[in-house]
Amino acid sequence: MIIPTPSTYRPTLNDFREASKRLEGIALRTQLIPLRWYDEDPKILLKPEMLQPVGSYKIRGVYNWVAKLSPEQRAKGISTASAGNMAQAVAYVAKLYKIPARAIVFDTSPQTKKDSIRKYGGEVVPKSWDGWVEYTTNPEDDRSFINPVEEFGLLDGHGTIGLEIMEDAPETETIYVPLGAGFLGAGVALAAKAIKPSVSVIGVNAENSPHYYESVKHGRVVDTPPKSTLADGTSGNLISFPNSDKLLRLVQETIDEVVLVSEDEIKDAIRYLALENKLVAEGSGAMSLAAAIKTSKEERGKTVCILTGGSIDSDKLTKIMGSPLTPSQ
Known part of the structure; x- marks a missing residue:
């Protein structure tokens, strides 16, 4: 984090x-x-x-942001809270860097979107709305977290x-x-x-x-x-x-x-x-x-x-x- x-x-x-x-x-x-x-x-x-x-x-902002991390930060992996284009970009960029990626999605998110994230090697973690909000304010691991509504970087x-x-x-x-x-x-x-x-x-x-x-x-x-x-x-x-x-x-x-x-x-x-x-x-x-x-x-x-x-x-x-x-x- x-x-x-x-x-x-x-x-x-x-x-x-x-x-x-x-x-x-x-x-x-x-x-x-x-x-x-x-x-x-x-x-x-x-x-x-x-x-x-x-x-x-989304690949523009995500790749540029990840590229500016230190090698030590990148090695721990990256995560985001999204089931859409942001999550797919995070999974894709992580694959380029050969690091783990995690996407926190709503448990009601369409299966097609979850499959798209997995296609690029990303881990999909479904959560309720309250769980999703909680993760965005207090990520549960030490991965570098890209908050799609908070990361000015x-x-x-x-x-x-x-x-x-x-x-x-x-x-x-x-x-x-x-x-x-x-x-x-x-x-x-x-x-x-x-x-x-x-x-x-x-x-x-x-x-x-x-x-x-x-x-x-x-x-x-x-x-x-x-x-x-x-x-x-x-x-x-x-x-x-x-x-x-x-x-x-x-x-x-x-x-x-x-x-x-x-x-x-x-x-x-x-x-x-x-x-x-x-x-x-x-x-x-x-x-x-x-x-x-x-x-x-x-x-x-x-x-x-x-x-x-x-x-x-x-x-x-x-x-x-x-x-x-x-x-x-």
Whole structure:
């Protein structure tokens, strides 16, 4: 177990560049792909992070964080409390380092997610909600614990996405990014604005899980119990996080605006990406595009949408693809 990175940590441009060097040969420098939009140019580029190993951007922050541990710390192994993309990234990175990995999951987590973690060699430990919360505040072993909602040391690895965007498309005026815990959005904003202060970074929440939208709107942490949403990877209630006030402060400092997208808009974005750009995105991953295409080109200018991951259940994807596509712009 190690002491979490202080909540005051704000990576510099040099920190992002150092993280980028560590990730060479590990994480892809994903290309910016033009969105195919009927017969017009929507001025939207896609950053397809579902093409990363394990299918999401999470490998960036996790590998960079683990790489900065001492050899003695790494040798004891790593753990996290997640059944999603974070847990898969932790298991994958541990396999690269040939060290043990453990993922604390809800006892109600889908079997497919547990199997995905085991596929990369990770140990799966199911717990009740109370047991899961207890582990996040008091890990039971001496492994280095990556708390997905508390580890500010994820910022520089995740933020390499913002660095790449501004290096590869310096004309970018607006970046759309899904907001879960907030480390991805904040990291992207810190890196992008270090290069181009005028760039606007827009965070996206689902209407059924508006934790940052409502909290930013009211200037305080608001209780927003989430409803069922396709964007389950970013779903949550900020007030339930032990450091919610610090996370809100981070987002307030870095994100220019938080917007909402509906379940139908998320479905349309998933379906459109698959049909036109041949990219499979999970609900959380498609939220950025859902927000961009309902905003006029004049308002957002040259835009990049970060597609964060592609972990979507096959049955759910089949159902979405079978429904009609409704143009959103």
